[in-house]
Amino acid sequence: MFSWPTNYDFCYTLAGVISKEGVGLHSGEKTRVTISPYEKEGYYVSFRDKPNEIFKLTQDLIGSTMLCTAIKLGGRNLYTIEHLLSSMAGCGLSFIHIEVDGKEIPLLDGSAIQWVRAFEEVGMKKAPKPDHFFREINKSIILEKEDSIVVATPSEKTTIISTISFPYKAIGTQTFVIDLNPQSFVEMIAPARTFGFKDQFQELSELGLIKGGSLENALVCDGEGWVNPPLRFDNEPIRHKILDLIGDLALVGLPKAQMLVYKGSHSLNALLASSLKN
Numbered sequence: 171m172f173s174w175p176t177n178y179d180f181c182y183t184l185a186g187v188i189s190k191e192g193v194g195l196h197s198g199e200k201t202r203v204t205i206s207p208y209e210k211e212g213y214y215v216s217f218r219d220k221p222n223e224i225f226k227l228t229q230d231l232i233g234s235t236m237l238c239t240a241i242k243l244g245g246r247n248l249y250t251i252e253h254l255l256s257s258m259a260g261c262g263l264s265f266i267h268i269e270v271d272g273k274e275i276p277l278l279d280g281s282a283i284q285w286v287r288a289f290e291e292v293g294m295k296k297a298p299k300p301d302h303f304f305r306e307i308n309k310s311i312i313l314e315k316e317d318s319i320v321v322a323t324p325s326e327k328t329t330i331i332s333t334i335s336f337p338y339k340a341i342g343t344q345t346f347v348i349d350l351n352p353q354s355f356v357e358m359i360a361p362a363r364t365f366g367f368k369d370q371f372q373e374l375s376e377l378g379l380i381k382g383g384s385l386e387n388a389l390v391c392d393g394e395g396w397v398n399p400p401l402r403f404d405n406e407p408i409r410h411k412i413l414d415l416i417g418d419l420a421l422v423g424l425p426k427a428q429m430l431v432y433k434g435s436h437s438l439n440a441l442l443a444s445s446l447k448n
């Protein structure tokens with residue numbers, strides 16, 4: 171049986187080709203993604219209607235919309251890429267080509283688990299180089315944005331200590347600590363779904379912004395409780411925040427660092443990613 175590595179000492183690629191389709195969060199249209207091994211390090215994207223135009227995903231192409239992470243490729247935007255990036259980085263995968271038929275990556279169930287299960291089906295193989303997956307850092311980094319803060323210090327492994335605090339009984343204050351590696355990512359982080367709030371959900375639906383949003387692809391909180399229980403973990407929200415952080419760092423490489431994150435967000439993660447790059 172396939173077993174996940176317990177460190178990022180090696181870099182892997184897929185041993186076969188996977189394909190998945192689903193509904194796009196923004197458009198509500200069906201979109202299909204085919205992922206295969208590629209000869210170059212990193213993540214590469216092409217669109218089905220222009221197969222010869224292959225773009226390398228880099229941090230400077232990343233933008234964000236109100237709802238998701240988007241990446242600008244040859245004059246068009248590819249939306250909702252963050253959970254797929256998290257799945258690949260969390261599993262230690264690089265040397266990957268992604269072909270997209272549509273404008274978005276399907277949201278699937280709002281977590282990373284369906285990507286991970288698809289990777290498991292075809293298996294992984296060691297990439298030709300480099301001989302490690304993580305990014306070395308040699309100095310500590312401290313970054314703040316409003317009341318959020320992130321501290322990253324060099325370490326022997328990749329550890330994340332993350333806290334969120336919401337004034338809603340259903341979420342409250344949650345902290346999660348993880349020594350990250352492909353195995354712990356798959357078991358503890360990948361199944362955690364994205365979450366949102368009922369009033370926000372209604373507002374966005376009325377504006378026509380989340381045509382593909384449903385109770386099947388996000389946990390919805392009404393303050394006191396959850397509209398669509400059961401949760402997969404008592405602390406599913408903080409685990410999903412870590413899933414997002416991993417996705418936001420995927421294009422610069424997961425640092426060999428201890429990271430403390432208080433009230434993390436995509437914009438704080440983006441600050442950390444650009445400071446790791448320099």
Ligand SMILES: [Zn+2]
Pocket residue numbers: 252253364410413414
């Ligand atoms: Zn997310």
